[in-house]
Amino acid sequence: MSQNKRPDGRATSQLRPISIRLGVNKNADGSCFLEWGKNTVVATVNGPRPIFPKHLADQTKAVIDYKYRMACFSVSERKSPVPGKRDKEISLVSGHALEAAVMVEQFPNTVIDVNVLILSADAGTRVAALTAASLAAADAGLPMRGLVSAVAAGRANGELILDLNKEDEDTPDAVDMATAFLMPQRELVLLQMDGCVNKKDCSKILETALKGAEVVYELQKKALVEKYPMDGEIQ
Amino acid sequence: MKRIVVPGELITDKNVKTGENVFIKGNCIYSSVLGILNESDDFVNVVPLNGPYTPIVNDAIVCIIKNVTNNGYIIDINSHSDCFLPKSLVTKELSAGQMLLARVKEVDGADVAELDNINILPLANIIAVPSVKVPRIIGKNNSMLNVLKKYTQSNIIVGRNGWIWCTSKNLALLENAINMIVNNSQKSNLTNTVEEYLKRNS
Missing domain, CATH: 2.40.50.100 (RNA polymerase II/Efflux pump adaptor protein, barrel-sandwich hybrid domain)
Structure with missing residues (x-):
């Protein structure tokens, strides 16, 4: 991978700036506000609680009800607030990815509500949403095997790059691969892709994504530890 | 460290x-x-540092009657599943909203609790905290609880499920002190700091 700069000044394998705040919503058990470049995301986790209607219950594990929604004002043209095909699909696959991390088998016959709202979108919202949701679940104190660190990688203008923004995504030869890893085990829990790519580039893109996910994981860890300062004044 | x-x-x-x-x-x-x-x-x-409550046998919990059925009561114990209390276990007819102090007698595979040793509590305030902070609110040998009771002149029953039943002459101060404990539970020397805070404000 070359060290050329991209239009927004980033190197090819550099993430957009990420900032994380935890516990932003007093009504939720756990919550997270995440800014990822120009993406802003709020994620809340509630539960586990009894599931209704009862026929949806699973006797062996908790059901994760993951809702990915985009606000009407999150994109330049108004988005209809009605959940479309895209919203439902992303909700389903992200819910499965989060299920790999949360120890759902400890709460049979219940549901864990995960609500993610995209306030502002600039490509890569599903990975930002999943990163925020896993932080909110950890903030809610749910038992987990690890954290889900998600990142997109792909190709734009013939170069393999990490963390595509809207400009990169709109290039004619764009490849956008959304990935999520269960960290620190490095298990792949989400893989979606747009565009055409050969086998060799595909594995290269996955390698880049894993490196990016490790950076995201360090930021997630830092945010969780910093929420609870061990010393300092009590107020 | x-x-x-x-x-x-x-x-x-x-x-x-x-x-x-x-x-x-x-x-x-x-x-x-x-x-x-x-x-x-x-x-x-x-x-x-946070988390849901799952009932464990012998926990003393503060709970509220959610609904009355023909043969018993549906009880909210701040857990992910409600539990059922047959009418034969209580001597008096109770209504929804009644607060109880109970002991967890048995827990089944799906974490549904069975209660006994039912005590009826008079109506009062309930302060909800995460159940994992309850040991911090009680303190070593009840030290924190004694401090809270002494300076706010209150009567407190702490349920293991994170619900605190209390009657107090200075409820606002008690709430502030409990918030202080919950928000700083990871720090050391908390009892002395809370005592100083209560001394200053009572």
Whole structure:
């Protein structure tokens, strides 16, 4: 991978700036506000609680009800607030990815509500949403095997790059691969892709994504530890 | 030195006894929650900083009647599943909204509790805190609870499920003090600081 700069000044394998705040919503058990470049995301986790209607219950594990929604004002043209095909699909696959991390088998016959709202979108919202949701679940104190660190990688203008923004995504030869890893085990829990790519580039893109996910994981860890300062004044 | 661990973080690769909130994979021990690591030579566990309440046998809990049915009561115990109390276990006819102090007699595989030793509590305020902070609110040998009772002239019953039943002459001060304990539970020397705060404000 070359060290050329991209239009927004980033190197090819550099993430957009990420900032994380935890516990932003007093009504939720756990919550997270995440800014990822120009993406802003709020994620809340509630539960586990009894599931209704009862026929949806699973006797062996908790059901994760993951809702990915985009606000009407999150994109330049108004988005209809009605959940479309895209919203439902992303909700389903992200819910499965989060299920790999949360120890759902400890709460049979219940549901864990995960609500993610995209306030502002600039490509890569599903990975930002999943990163925020896993932080909110950890903030809610749910038992987990690890954290889900998600990142997109792909190709734009013939170069393999990490963390595509809207400009990169709109290039004619764009490849956008959304990935999520269960960290620190490095298990792949989400893989979606747009565009055409050969086998060799595909594995290269996955390698880049894993490196990016490790950076995201360090930021997630830092945010969780910093929420609870061990010393300092009590107020 | 105590430190905070995140879910999935490696605690140790030594062969030691494990307590709560850790899981074993291969030969290593990992944390399963965000919490404070408690590590000694032959034992590790993690004290969580937040989390849902799951009933354990012999817990004394404060609970509220949610609904009345023909043969018993549906009771909210601040857990992920409600529990059922047959009318034969209480001597008096009760109504929805009644507060109770009870003991968990039995817990089944799906974490549904069965109660006994029912005590009827008069209507009062309930302050909800995460159940994992309850040991901090009671303190060593009831030290924190005695401080709270003394300076706010209150009557407090702390349920293990995180619901605190209280009648107080200075409820606002009590609420502030409890918030202070909950928000700073990971810090040391909390009892003295809370005592100073209460002395200043009562």
